[in-house]
Each structure stands twice: as structure tokens, then as C-alpha cells.
Amino acid sequence: MTTSCSCKTWLKYAALGLATVAVIGAMIGYDRGFRQYPQPDWVTATPEMRFKYGSIGAENDAGVPYWIFYVLPRIFPEKLTQDGLVTPGGYASLGVSWEQGQELPIGFTKKTIGFPRVANNCAVCHTTSYRESIDSNPVFVVGGPAHTTNVEGFFRYLIDCAKDPRFNADILMAEIDRVTHLDWIDRLLYRFLIIPITKKRLLEREAQFAWVYRKDFPDWGRGRDDAMNLTKYFMIKAPMDDTFGPTDMPSVWNLKKYVWDKGHRMNYAGDSNDPYSVIMDSALGVLGAPPANKADFLGQVKWLHDYLSALPAPKYPFAINAAKAAAGLPLFDAHCASCHASAKTGTPLPLAAVGTDRGRLDSWNKGAAIKANQVVKDMGLERKGLVEEDLIGYIAPFLDGIWLRGPYLHNGSVPTLRDLLEPAAKRPKVFWRGYDLYDQKKLGFVSDSPEARRVGTRLDTASKGGGNQGHEFGTALSTPEKEALVEYLKTL
Amino acid sequence: MNEEFKLSPSPWKRRFLILLTLTVVIPGFIGLLLLKRFGEDTPVDYASPTEHFKYGSTGGEHEMGFPYWIWKALPEVCPQYLPGKGYQSLGMVYEKKPDGSDRDLPVGTSQRRFQGIDRVFVNCAVCHVSTVRTAADKPASIVLGMPAATFNMKGFEEFFFRCAADPKFSKEYILPEIERLGANLDLLDRYLVYPIAIAIMRDRVLALAGRFDWVFKQHEWGPGRVDTFNSAKVIFNFPMSHLDPKEFDAPADFPSIWRQRQRKEPKEMQLHWDGNNTTVEERNKSAAFGTGTTPPTIDIARIKRVEAWIMDAVPPAFADFFPVDRQLAAQGAPIYQKYCAACHGASGSDFSGEYVGTVEPLARIGTDRRRLDSYTYTLAVNQATLYSGYPWRFTHFQKTHGYANMPLDGLWLRAPYLHNGSVPSLRDLLESAAKRPKAFYRGNDVYDPIKVGFVSNVTEAGGKKFFRLDTTVPGNGNGGHEGKAYGTELSSAEKSALVEFLKTF
Numbered sequence: 001m002t003t004s005c006s007c008k009t010w011l012k013y014a015a016l017g018l019a020t021v022a023v024i025g026a027m028i029g030y031d032r033g034f035r036q037y038p039q040p041d042w043v044t045a046t047p048e049m050r051f052k053y054g055s056i057g058a059e060n061d062a063g064v065p066y067w068i069f070y071v072l073p074r075i076f077p078e079k080l081t082q083d084g085l086v087t088p089g090g091y092a093s094l095g096v097s098w099e100q101g102q103e104l105p106i107g108f109t110k111k112t113i114g115f116p117r118v119a120n121n122c123a124v125c126h127t128t129s130y131r132e133s134i135d136s137n138p139v140f141v142v143g144g145p146a147h148t149t150n151v152e153g154f155f156r157y158l159i160d161c162a163k164d165p166r167f168n169a170d171i172l173m174a175e176i177d178r179v180t181h182l183d184w185i186d187r188l189l190y191r192f193l194i195i196p197i198t199k200k201r202l203l204e205r206e207a208q209f210a211w212v213y214r215k216d217f218p219d220w221g222r223g224r225d226d227a228m229n230l231t232k233y234f235m236i237k238a239p240m241d242d243t244f245g246p247t248d249m250p251s252v253w254n255l256k257k258y259v260w261d262k263g264h265r266m267n268y269a270g271d272s273n274d275p276y277s278v279i280m281d282s283a284l285g286v287l288g289a290p291p292a293n294k295a296d297f298l299g300q301v302k303w304l305h306d307y308l309s310a311l312p313a314p315k316y317p318f319a320i321n322a323a324k325a326a327a328g329l330p331l332f333d334a335h336c337a338s339c340h341a342s343a344k345t346g347t348p349l350p351l352a353a354v355g356t357d358r359g360r361l362d363s364w365n366k367g368a369a370i371k372a373n374q375v376v377k378d379m380g381l382e383r384k385g386l387v388e389e390d391l392i393g394y395i396a397p398f399l400d401g402i403w404l405r406g407p408y409l410h411n412g413s414v415p416t417l418r419d420l421l422e423p424a425a426k427r428p429k430v431f432w433r434g435y436d437l438y439d440q441k442k443l444g445f446v447s448d449s450p451e452a453r454r455v456g457t458r459l460d461t462a463s464k465g466g467g468n469q470g471h472e473f474g475t476a477l478s479t480p481e482k483e484a485l486v487e488y489l490k491t492l
Numbered sequence: 493m494n495e496e497f498k499l500s501p502s503p504w505k506r507r508f509l510i511l512l513t514l515t516v517v518i519p520g521f522i523g524l525l526l527l528k529r530f531g532e533d534t535p536v537d538y539a540s541p542t543e544h545f546k547y548g549s550t551g552g553e554h555e556m557g558f559p560y561w562i563w564k565a566l567p568e569v570c571p572q573y574l575p576g577k578g579y580q581s582l583g584m585v586y587e588k589k590p591d592g593s594d595r596d597l598p599v600g601t602s603q604r605r606f607q608g609i610d611r612v613f614v615n616c617a618v619c620h621v622s623t624v625r626t627a628a629d630k631p632a633s634i635v636l637g638m639p640a641a642t643f644n645m646k647g648f649e650e651f652f653f654r655c656a657a658d659p660k661f662s663k664e665y666i667l668p669e670i671e672r673l674g675a676n677l678d679l680l681d682r683y684l685v686y687p688i689a690i691a692i693m694r695d696r697v698l699a700l701a702g703r704f705d706w707v708f709k710q711h712e713w714g715p716g717r718v719d720t721f722n723s724a725k726v727i728f729n730f731p732m733s734h735l736d737p738k739e740f741d742a743p744a745d746f747p748s749i750w751r752q753r754q755r756k757e758p759k760e761m762q763l764h765w766d767g768n769n770t771t772v773e774e775r776n777k778s779a780a781f782g783t784g785t786t787p788p789t790i791d792i793a794r795i796k797r798v799e800a801w802i803m804d805a806v807p808p809a810f811a812d813f814f815p816v817d818r819q820l821a822a823q824g825a826p827i828y829q830k831y832c833a834a835c836h837g838a839s840g841s842d843f844s845g846e847y848v849g850t851v852e853p854l855a856r857i858g859t860d861r862r863r864l865d866s867y868t869y870t871l872a873v874n875q876a877t878l879y880s881g882y883p884w885r886f887t888h889f890q891k892t893h894g895y896a897n898m899p900l901d902g903l904w905l906r907a908p909y910l911h912n913g914s915v916p917s918l919r920d921l922l923e924s925a926a927k928r929p930k931a932f933y934r935g936n937d938v939y940d941p942i943k944v945g946f947v948s949n950v951t952e953a954g955g956k957k958f959f960r961l962d963t964t965v966p967g968n969g970n971g972g973h974e975g976k977a978y979g980t981e982l983s984s985a986e987k988s989a990l991v992e993f994l995k996t997f
Contacts, residue, residue: 070880074729088730089870090877098873101887103880105873135854135893137869178555180881181788454736 032189033114047307051142052123053102055109056300061289063117064158064202065194066110067182071175072161079160082153083219083458094157095148095222095434095455097127097140106140107149115186115194120286122279122304125151125225125249128404130438132318134451138436143253143311144404147223147412147445148434150457152212159209162202169195208233210240217244218464221457222434224248224412226465228271228364230285236371245363246465248412254400256309257346260384264346268410269361269391271369273384279304280383281376290379298381313401316490318440328488331481335474339396351393355470357411366390399492406444407433413461413468416444417489421482424469432456443486529680530608535794541801542636546587546617548798549602551791552784557604557611558652559689561677563597565669570655575647576956582651583642583715583935585623585634599634600643609681609689613784616798618643619718619746623937624905624946626813628953632937633813637805638905639746641716641946642935644959649707656697663687706732710741711966714959715935717743717913718782720764721867727781728874741967742866745913751901753803754843761849765911766864767896768872771888773799777879778886787879806841807902810995814941817992824993827986831979835897840997843899853894859972860912867891903997907945908934914963914970917945918994922987924980925971933958944991 043053073090080093087093096105107124128144161167169191224246232238247268255275258264266272280301291297369386394410408414415431435452446452461468535549567578575581584598600618604611622641623632655661703726719742744765752772755761760770769775776799837843875889909915916932932948935958940947963970974980
């Protein structure tokens with residue numbers, strides 16, 4: 001009796017002890033694995049800071065553990081390449097917009113969900129930079145097309161690192177130990193869970209991203225992405241086809257100009273109905289998964305919609321010759337306004353009427369739109385969505401802030417506005433994209449100096465999707481007329 | 493259960509105790525001994541702030557420390573990679589003991605016992621202490637806080653990389669040398685700790701050699717200079733061979749580090765030659781990477797002691813070494829006020845002046861641009877990730893486009909002049925670039941009180957060859973800081989007066 005009784009008591013205590021350990025373990029597990037901490041106050045101090053560094057919820061699924069993200073460029077510097085050459089400089093070598101003194105580049109968000117994680121937000125593709133002179137630092141403009149950012153390079157880099165056998169706990173932990181002190185719980189988590197799981201998750205991306213490794217496609221290079229194929233292969237898991245539609249990142253300022261009732265559609269080929277849909281779909285792309293917190297996600301989309309609707313296009317920051325610009329106005333009215341400042345603006349034009357490269361148009365279709373809309377609907381998200389029609393050609397774009405939207409045409413195949421006023425045969429056949437020194441004479445970025453060649457990525461206009469033909473409007477004007485027209489374009 | 497124990501026959505109790513002793517007590521005791529021997533992390537400390545500056549730890553020994561006896565033995569194991577005998581031949585400064593012999597370790601090295609082994613590595617003083625002599629036959633005075641004008645940093649780095657790659661870097665050669673030096677290692681050290689330490693050190697130095705490969709490819713820095721910010725790129729493991737070639741060959745003089753408070757208050761000056769940081773403490777932690785520290789291993793408390801000391805440390809006066817013609821100096825004062833004060837401060841102790849501590853665009857100052865080009869925007873943003881997760885994460889590094897206007901405290905000890913030390917004396921600096929010496933010798937600590945700078949026309953002395961600085965070599969350009977505004981068009985008499993006045997700084 002006594003024995004069994006004391007045994008029972010003993011068992012009771014043991015059970016209580018075990019339960020306590022389990023509860024504490026669970027609390028630690030929750031705290032170090034899943035507990036959400038808000039970002040620090042400075043991130044949300046101003047709308048611009050929030051746009052640049054604020055989380056939109058992508059850390060849950062697409063987030064890379066901070067310390068892994070931190071040490072990768074130190075362990076695998078040789079995998080950061082551009083046009084086949086190794087580019088020194090860590091993540092900066094990918095051309096990301098990176099403000100001095102900031103721990104992460106613009107468009108990279110740091111949030112602690114159990115452990116600090118790094119993910120992206122819209123600003124990674126929609127903040128741009130320019131420099132006034134070779135001896136000046138970049139000026140960053142939110143909402144502008146990230147013409148220097150090598151998105152494909154970033155996708156590939158993470159996968160390439162994960163594929164390397166050196167991506168293991170021993171090597172990563174050794175490097176992490178050189179840069180920070182983790183307590184023993186974090187060390188165990190990193191070694192046995194976070195590092196192996198991250199490796200697995202990144203390797204899973206390889207299959208999804210198979211087409212970015214295709215040898216028969218050119219690199220996107222700086223400032224371009226193959227946007228609709230991203231949607232196709234990620235959102236609707238379509239089988240890989242042979243289409244390739246690289247385009248410039250678009251500017252996303254002043255979105256209130258798009259009015260659905262006037263026939264305005266969004267995206268280069270009018271693929272989407274309205275800004276709200278585009279923001280939601282793009283944000284889902286950044287999340288890489290259905291939102292973990294739907295209410296929060298809808299709040300983020302609404303905030304972005306409000307912010308970007310009202311965000312003004314940047315004014316041309318350099319000198320404008322007023323007389324010359326005035327002389328350009330009638331030329332603009334005569335040769336440009338019918339498409340770019342009229343009821344046609346913001347609506348699709350038949351491809352044959354403009355004649356630009358058709359790669360982007362062919363990379364999307366009605367069936368894909370229907371499927372994608374269904375996927376989003378199944379997440380319980382409401383929006384006008386993608387246009388479920390056959391697309392006829394590219395949108396005649398609004399020209400607000402056009403000075404900062406080079407290179408030009410949807411596929412960024414013409415370096416400057418001045419070059420665009422030449423017939424296709426006379427436009428540069430090869431140039432370098434993603435160098436941010438501004439060319440005030442030609443309006444665009446310097447694209448063929450020794451520096452541009454070193455910093456930028458080479459675009460061959462004979463490559464797939466990179467054709468610089470079409471839009472041969474105003475090309476017959478005289479040289480002084482073209483210069484006047486360019487001067488006028490500075491005022492938009 | 494208790495009852496059972498009481499009833500148990502004693503053999504069980506004895507067996508239990510034996511088992512306990514064997515499995516717990518003895519291993520525990522051995523464990524404690526090992527913990528005591530290998531768990532220690534104790535730097536050698538010094539009560540006096542100046543002794544601490546010379547020999548105190550920054551924490552760099554944790555990651556980079558050389559085992560003490562290996563440090564001692566290497567000059568004997570690899571003498572062929574040194575220009576002369578011992579670390580002295582690299583221009584390291586050894587203080588004298590009362591009996592006149594050299595101290596065991598040079599100024600600028602610290603010691604710490606860590607993981608069961610005494611370790612040695614460099615500290616701040618290795619680059620910020622040097623010697624000066626009033627004549628070749630006079631004894632050397634050690635000056636704390638002045639640029640290490642005799643220390644050959646490139647030679648120092650190359651010595652260790654070359655020696656580690658030498659077949660003699662093995663226990664078969666090093667251990668007998670250690671014994672010969674009188675180490676009297678105990679059995680554990682002799683047969684376990686040091687053999688392992690030699691293997692580990694060899695591996696680590698050789699692993700680092702790849703990252704420092706670029707150093708071997710640079711034109712000689714010579715004594716008193718370092719390529720600061722290409723070295724900083726190594727922290728991030730930038731693939732150096734792919735850098736833009738214009739970033740290389742960027743040697744700069746070590747700076748003096750007196751009077752830091754005045755660089756911090758009332759306004760923060762742009763520090764470093766190109767003014768790329770405005771925060772004294774951040775600049776200090778950045779420099780501490782050069783002493784082997786990493787964010788988790790830096791010894792903040794001990795660095796703070798150095799920081800406290802350099803806040804108000806002052807340079808020795810020129811007049812304590814040589815006479816100053818006060819009358820002539822007084823004639824130089826108004827010239828200084830007119831030409832120099834706005835950029836360089838009212839005096840050697842009063843740093844007020846409109847442009848002091850701000851960056852002068854390169855187009856105006858016109859000095860050699862390589863040091864400027866070695867510091868890139870890309871490096872600046874990467875530096876903002878340093879000390880991530882700590883309250884003192886770097887936030888102030890910025891790319892500039894010129895060189896900073898420096899205050900001139902202790903100016904006489906900061907020769908040679910310009911950021912790359914390409915002009916031997918102040919008097920030479922007042923000549924137009926075309927008339928400045930095209931080549932001269934660095935590393936002599938004998939002072940020339942007339943021209944104000946170290947003796948630079950002697951090729952060797954006391955068995956030591958000095959470094960010939962050729963100003964036509966990339967990075968060594970002696971142009972710039974010239975023209976009417978810079979005083980190079982003053983009359984000879986005016987220049988003499990100005991130089992005399994500068995002796996009072």
C-alpha cells in the first residue's frame with residue numbers, strides 16, 4: 001500500500017514535472033519559432049519609410065532567416081554574378097537601392113516571427129535611383145522603376161547557395177559566430193531546424209524557378225523581370241512554355257490616374273483591371289503563399305493603394321531650358337499627344353499599330369487570367385482581377401515622371417528618350433542597363449561608358465524578348481525638333 | 493524506497509559509492525581541472541591608461557591571437573621573411589626594461605589567456621605609437637598617439653602569411669625553437685596544446701591568406717602606411733580579384749589619435765582621410781577590426797578605456813625637443829590665419845574654423861585620388877550591416893567625394909604629409925608639386941627640425957634600410973594642396989615663418 005501510494009505520488013510529481021517542462025518548452029518554442037514582434041517604430045514613422053522598409057507579411061512564408069541571409073554573401077561571394085562575371089559587394093552587387101546607414105536595402109524588410117527574418121516588399125522593384133554626376137551619391141525615388149535591381153540574380157543567388165554542399169549547419173554557424181552571439185536555444189534552433197529547413201525551402205524553389213535557369217533565354221539583367229511568367233508558374237502552377245516576356249519594372253506613382261470607367265487598364269498589356277488588383281496580385285507574389293493573416297493583408301493592400309494613388313511623380317531635378325521646352329510643346333501635341341495625352345492613354349492599342357516586341361504579350365493569355373482569378377478568389381480575396389479577355393497589344397502609357405523611367409519601351413530596349421526618337425535601325429543595338437548616372441542630354445541613364453559597362457548588365461536587342469523595334473513615331477523630326485521635344489518631356 | 497535502503501546490506505552502499513566516484517566524482521574533478529585550464533578568458537590588464545593603451549587588449553586575441561610561444565618563435569623559424577632581426581626589423585617599437593634590454597613584447601601588442609593558451613595580438617597602439625630622435629646618435633623617445641611612422645604593416649602581414657605557408661611551420665621546427673627560447677612547457681602543452689595550436693594557426697592563417705592575397709599584389713606601402721578600406725572589404729569577403737582596379741593601390745598614412753573630444757564636440761567632424769564617418773566611437777570600432785576583433789569577441793570595456801584616454805590625450809610639444817624661434821613664429825601666425833586657419837583650425841589646440849572637419853571636394857584639393865576611390869558606396873552600405881543586432885550597429889559610414897580638412901594637433905609628428913604621406917616635410921609641402929621631392933625615404937625616426945619632418949634623404953642607418961617612396965607609383969602621387977590659396981606661392985621668408993609657427997602646434 002505504502003509503496004504503491006508513494007509511487008503514485010512520485011508518478012504524480014513526475015507527471016507534473018514533465019508537464020511543466022513541456023509547457024516551458026512549448027512557450028520557448030513559440031517564442032523562438034513563431035511569436036510575432038512588431039517592427040521598430042522608425043519603420044512606420046513616415047509613409048515613405050513604411051513603403052521602403054515596412055513588412056507586408058512576406059516574412060511568414062518567403063522570409064529568409066536573418067542570420068542566414070546575413071552570412072551568405074560572406075560564404076558564397078563567388079555566386080554573385082552578372083553577365084557571367086563575379087561582382088564584388090555582397091547584396092549591393094545586385095544593384096538594389098541601398099541607403100547609407102541602413103541595415104538592409106530598400107524593399108527588404110526585417111521582422112521577427114520567432115526569429116528575425118528578411119523578406120521583401122513592393123519597394124524592392126518600385127524604388128529607383130539616379131545620380132547627378134559621377135562624383136555624387138544616388139538619390140532614391142520611391143515609386144520609380146528599380147532600373148538597377150537584378151531580381152533574377154537575387155532569385156538565383158539564394159537557390160544557388162542552397163544547392164552548394166557548403167550550405168550546411170557547420171559552415172553557416174561558424175560564420176554566424178563571427179558576426180553575432182546567439183544564445184544556446186537559438187544555436188540549437190539554427191543548427192537543427194532553421195538551417196536545414198531553409199535549405200529545403202530554397203531548394204524547393206529551384207523547381208518553381210526552372211525557367212530562370214533556361215540557357216536558351218537571355219538573363220533578365222538589371223531592372224527587368226518576366227512578370228507574367230512569374231504569375232503563371234507561381235500562382236497557377238502552369239506547365240513551363242517557351243514564352244519569355246521581360247519588361248521593365250513599372251513606376252507605381254500617381255496610381256489615381258487609372259480610371260476603369262474610361263477604359264484604363266493596368267500592366268503593360270492591359271492584363272489587369274485596376275491598381276487595387278495589381279497591388280494585391282503583386283503583393284501575393286511577394287508573399288509567395290496565401291496570406292497568413294487575411295485581415296492584415298487586406299489592410300496592407302489598402303494602405304498601399306491609398307499611398308500609391310496619391311504619391312506624386314517626381315519632378316525633373318535638373319535645369320530645363322524653358323524656351324526650348326516651349327518649342328517642344330507643339331511637337332508633343334502633334335506627334336505624341338494623340339496616344340499619350342488623350343482618351344487613348346491608359347488603354348490598349350493593337351500591337352500592329354505600335355510594332356514593339358511581342359514577347360511580353362505572348363507570355364500571358366485569357367486562360368491564365370481565368371485560372372489566376374480563381375486562385376485568388378479561392379483565397380477568399382475580392383478584387384476586379386485580371387482581364388479575362390484576349391489581349392490585343394500594349395497600353396499607351398501615361399508619361400508622368402517619364403524622365404525617370406528609362407530605359408524605354410515596355411521591355412526597356414531603348415536606353416534614352418532621345419534614342420527613342422530615332423528609327424529602330426539607328427537605336428543602340430547593344431547597351432548596358434542599370435547604371436544610375438543620369439544623362440541630362442538624352443534623358444535616360446548613361447548606358448555605354450566604361451563605368452556603365454562595368455556596373456550594368458548587357459542588353460542585346462537581338463535577344464529573345466529584347467527587340468527595340470516599333471514605336472517609330474516622331475523619328476522623322478529634325479534634330480533641333482527632337483531636342484526641343486526631349487526638353488519638353490522633362491516637364492512631364 | 494527509504495525503508496529498503498535502510499534494510500540493504502552494506503555492499504550495495506559501497507558499490508554505489510564506488511560507482512558514484514567512478515562515474516561522477518572523478519570525471520567531475522577532471523572536468524573542473526580542464527575547465528579551469530581551458531575555460532579561462534583573462535586578458536593581461538594594466539592600471540595606468542597609457543600602459544593599457546600600449547599593451548591592453550581589444551579582444552582581438554579571441555579570434556586572431558597567436559599563441560604566445562609561437563609569436564616568440566616565428567622570427568627564429570622564418571627569419572628569411574623578415575628584413576632583419578626580430579619584429580624590430582618591421583619597425584615595431586620595443587620599450588627598454590630598466591636593465592636596458594628590450595621588453596618581451598613590442599608596444600601595440602596585448603596578451604590574453606583564452607582556451608588554455610596565452611595569446612598575443614596587436615592593439616590600437618601598433619599603428620598609433622612611434623619614436624622620434626633629435627639626432628642619429630640620440631636615444632629614441634616613444635610618443636603615444638602619433639602615427640606609427642616606422643611600422644611596416646604590409647611586411648607584418650606578409651611575414652605571417654609567408655611563414656605559415658613555409659614547410660618549417662610545423663611542430664617539428666617550432667617546438668624545438670620554443671624549448672630553446674626557454675619555454676619549459678608542461679606535458680599537456682608540449683604534447684597536446686601546442687601541437688594542436690600550431691596546426692590550427694597554420695590552417696587559419698592560410699585560410700585568411702586567400703582573403704589577403706590582394707595585399708601581396710599592391711605596390712609597397714612602406715612603413716607608416718596601410719590600405720585601410722581595401723582591408724575593410726576583407727571583412728565581407730568581397731572577392732577582391734574582381735574589384736574595379738581603380739580601387740586598389742590606396743595606401744594612406746596612419747593618423748594621430750590625440751584630442752578626439754574636439755573632433756566630437758562641439759560638432760562631429762568628418763573622420764578618416766576622406767571623412768567617411770562622423771562618429772568617433774564608430775570609427776574606433778571600425779579600426780578595431782584591424783586588431784582582430786569581431787562583434788561577438790570585441791572587448792568593449794577595454795576599448796572604452798582606450799577611447800577615454802584618446803579623448804584628451806595631447807601631443808608632445810615640438811619645443812620639448814627642439815628650440816622654436818618665437819619671434820619668427822609670431823610672424824608666421826598671421827600668414828597661417830590668412831591661408832590655413834579656415835580649413836585647419838585656429839591653432840594646434842583650437843580647432844575652430846569654418847571648414848575644419850568637412851570634406852573638400854577632390855577637384856579643389858587635387859591630391860592623389862586612389863585612397864578616395866578605394867572607398868566605395870558599395871562598401872559604405874555593407875558597413876551599415878556591421879554590428880547588426882547590437883545597439884552600436886554602424887550607421888554613419890558614407891561615401892564622400894573628397895578629402896577631409898584635418899585639425900593639425902601635433903602636426904610636426906605627423907610627417908610625411910598629405911593623406912598618402914607623399915611629401916616628406918612641411919617645408920616641402922609649401923612648394924608646388926613639381927618642386928616637391930619626387931622620391932624620398934620613409935621610416936627614419938631621426939627628426940629634421942628645419943624642414944619639419946623626418947629625415948628623408950638617408951637610405952639606411954644602423955643596419956636598417958629605409959623605404960624609398962616613389963611619387964610616380966600609383967597611389968603615391970604628391971600633387972594637390974597647391975597654388976596660391978595653399979601657400980605655395982608665398983615668399984621663401986614667409987614660408988619659413990609659417991613653418992616656424994606650425995612648430996607650435
